Amino acid sequence: MSNKLRTLILDDESIVCKRLKPALEKSGYEVETFDNPTDALKRIDQEEFDIVVTDIRMDEIDGIQVLEHVLARSSRTRVIIITGYATVEMAREALAKGAFDFIAKPFKPNDLRAVIAKAAKELKSEK
Amino acid sequence: MKTNRQNDGNDDAILKDSPYFLSENTDVKTALLKDDSETKILRALLERPGFSIRARLALGFLLFFALSVGITITAYIALNHMERKLIFLEVADLFTNEIQQARRYEKNFFLYGSDISNVLEHIDIADQLLDSARSELVSVVGEKNMRTMESHLSKYKKLVIKINTLSIDQESSELPEYKEIAEELRSHGTEMLSFAIDMSRKERDKVNDMIRVAKMAPVVFSIIIFLLMLYETNFLARHIIRRLNRLMEATQRVANGDFTPIMPHRRFRDEFTNLAVAMNSMMSQLMHRHEILVRSHKLRAVGTLTAGVAHELNNPINNIMLTSEMLKEDYSELSDEERLDMVSDLVSQAERARKIVSNLLDFARESEIEPELLDVGQIIRETLALVGNQLKLHNVKPQLDIAHNLSPVHGDKQHLSQVFFNLIMNAIDAMPEGGKLIINVSNSSFEASFLEVRISDTGKGIPEHLIGSIFDPFFTTKPTGKGTGLGLSVSMGIIRKHGGAIRVESKVGEGTSFSILLPISTVPAEIMHEKSQKNGE
Numbered sequence A: 001m002s003n004k005l006r007t008l009i010l011d012d013e014s015i016v017c018k019r020l021k022p023a024l025e026k027s028g029y030e031v032e033t034f035d036n037p038t039d040a041l042k043r044i045d046q047e048e049f050d051i052v053v054t055d056i057r058m059d060e061i062d063g064i065q066v067l068e069h070v071l072a073r074s075s076r077t078r079v080i081i082i083t084g085y086a087t088v089e090m091a092r093e094a095l096a097k098g099a100f101d102f103i104a105k106p107f108k109p110n111d112l113r114a115v116i117a118k119a120a121k122e123l124k125s126e127k
Numbered sequence B: 001m002k003t004n005r006q007n008d009g010n011d012d013a014i015l016k017d018s019p020y021f022l023s024e025n026t027d028v029k030t031a032l033l034k035d036d037s038e039t040k041i042l043r044a045l046l047e048r049p050g051f052s053i054r055a056r057l058a059l060g061f062l063l064f065f066a067l068s069v070g071i072t073i074t075a076y077i078a079l080n081h082m083e084r085k086l087i088f089l090e091v092a093d094l095f096t097n098e099i100q101q102a103r104r105y106e107k108n109f110f111l112y113g114s115d116i117s118n119v120l121e122h123i124d125i126a127d128q129l130l131d132s133a134r135s136e137l138v139s140v141v142g143e144k145n146m147r148t149m150e151s152h153l154s155k156y157k158k159l160v161i162k163i164n165t166l167s168i169d170q171e172s173s174e175l176p177e178y179k180e181i182a183e184e185l186r187s188h189g190t191e192m193l194s195f196a197i198d199m200s201r202k203e204r205d206k207v208n209d210m211i212r213v214a215k216m217a218p219v220v221f222s223i224i225i226f227l228l229m230l231y232e233t234n235f236l237a238r239h240i241i242r243r244l245n246r247l248m249e250a251t252q253r254v255a256n257g258d259f260t261p262i263m264p265h266r267r268f269r270d271e272f273t274n275l276a277v278a279m280n281s282m283m284s285q286l287m288h289r290h291e292i293l294v295r296s297h298k299l300r301a302v303g304t305l306t307a308g309v310a311h312e313l314n315n316p317i318n319n320i321m322l323t324s325e326m327l328k329e330d331y332s333e334l335s336d337e338e339r340l341d342m343v344s345d346l347v348s349q350a351e352r353a354r355k356i357v358s359n360l361l362d363f364a365r366e367s368e369i370e371p372e373l374l375d376v377g378q379i380i381r382e383t384l385a386l387v388g389n390q391l392k393l394h395n396v397k398p399q400l401d402i403a404h405n406l407s408p409v410h411g412d413k414q415h416l417s418q419v420f421f422n423l424i425m426n427a428i429d430a431m432p433e434g435g436k437l438i439i440n441v442s443n444s445s446f447e448a449s450f451l452e453v454r455i456s457d458t459g460k461g462i463p464e465h466l467i468g469s470i471f472d473p474f475f476t477t478k479p480t481g482k483g484t485g486l487g488l489s490v491s492m493g494i495i496r497k498h499g500g501a502i503r504v505e506s507k508v509g510e511g512t513s514f515s516i517l518l519p520i521s522t523v524p525a526e527i528m529h530e531k532s533q534k535n536g537e
């Protein structure tokens, strides 16, 4: 296996997944994308990811639940929350519950790359 | 239309002063339409001939007065009549007495040959009696009877004088002529006496009759007065109370949000007409206020939606941003196919954003009520899309069930959409922990020719003692700033205008279900279309 950081992206907007996958792969990450939280949680149970990027508001399961699930499985995983205009409260809650950072929609690929790079740096220094 | 323009200055001013005055043109137009029918009703109310309650009362009492005067005059005349009869009876008694006296002397004269001048003395007194009371007597017994009486008396008197002269000669009593005279005298005497007695008996009977009648009269009079009073009271009471009831019904209607003016019902105008006119003007004022309220409520709804819509817009904008950035970044490395995919994503996401915005604008737009044939299912779908974000935020799962063979409804799309919006927002508010929102659209099962939209939630429900008040304007159980208490009252007003009804069923802890019944349009679509075109002209 390579020493690339394993990244999971979860957003029920499929275009977000479609665009972020090549964007992040270009930056040297191993990327898996899901537009369905149930499938994503299954995958998380199978494999430990270094970084999880999740939308905070989805139909069946919200980002907070994903956050809790990920941290329960592996506390070193960095979770980045994608928030929207009306979900600032939830984002604050997510931070309190151990999220690494949040990024507000709408954002540019470089914005996310910057946050992920910060997380990667932290992960590296931990090792 | 144009001719009415000058008397509308007032209403325009009221609307313009209000902070909610939004779209000038449409409001002026509806105000014009309204005022046209209002002035018509006003004219109809006032153009009736006037017959005030005051006049009616005065007329009633005048009738009483006339009746009393009539009865007083009759009583006066009757008593006068009776008085004369009593005088007559007195005279008749005296007269009879004198005649009886005279006849007694006459008898003595024939039997014992006593002095006949005694007879004359009494006859003279009787004669004087007749003379002195002649006019009264004539008025009582009549000229003819009086004449007969007088002729009897004078004949009798002549005969007495004749017999007196004859009786100076002692032997004359043997003469046949003497006997003849005596016979005649006797017969006249008897006749005169019986006539007098007969007359006075008859008159006495009459007087007795009159007394009997006089005794009855007050009783009868009281009864008549009593009946008249009963009629008058009843008439006035009915008259006034019925009017009051009508006005009361009108206020009841107003309380329920129906502002149709009071129409003239009776032939005459009276004091109540002024009240009706005043109430009509009050109702038109209330209607203006109500419209302002409806508008302000809608503005709040738009405010609530805007927050959600802003959030909802983030998704397509985010998609556009990511896609366009990546397109820019990798432009030269991408295959044509990939580029095309990205560009179509851009187009579809821009379209998505446009739809979100136009949906909100459609909802917010102020327009005249424009009835058209509507697909209620479609309106529900659009409204649900509009509140989609609110549903997600509050963790409410919608479940939509729209029947296939739905009949069209004749109505105003925006207003109906506002009603559904209000009910859905209430449902969301009732489920702070999230829950299910179930919307059924079907042809009504209990009322044929009605379409039923059922909006149910699994929220906290409405306590029984509050169910009666939820449709009242300003009734709210929500904290200030959150609830206005106008949603249901505005909705009720809109549905009533569409000829429909709202029903509510609720169980505390289980949920609430609002049913909206809307009359199905039976008019074919083409005719409706023609109609609306004509109206547009």
Ligand SMILES: Nc1ncnc2c1ncn2[C@@H]1O[C@H](COP(=O)(O)OP(=O)(O)O)[C@@H](O)[C@H]1O
Residues within 6 Å of the ligand: B422, B426, B427, B430, B457, B459, B460, B461, B462, B470, B471, B475, B476, B477, B478, B482, B483, B484, B485, B486, B487, B488, B489, B512
């Ligand atoms: N679906 C519902 N579930 C429970 N209560 C409701 C529901 N809909 C309306 N209500 C009650 O009716 C009241 C009046 O509603 P409304 O007229 O829409 O005003 P508001 O929503 O501003 O309070 C609400 O405050 C609430 O108590």
Ligand SMILES: [Mg+2]
Residues within 6 Å of the ligand: B422, B425, B426, B485, B486, B487, B488
């Ligand atoms: Mg409400």
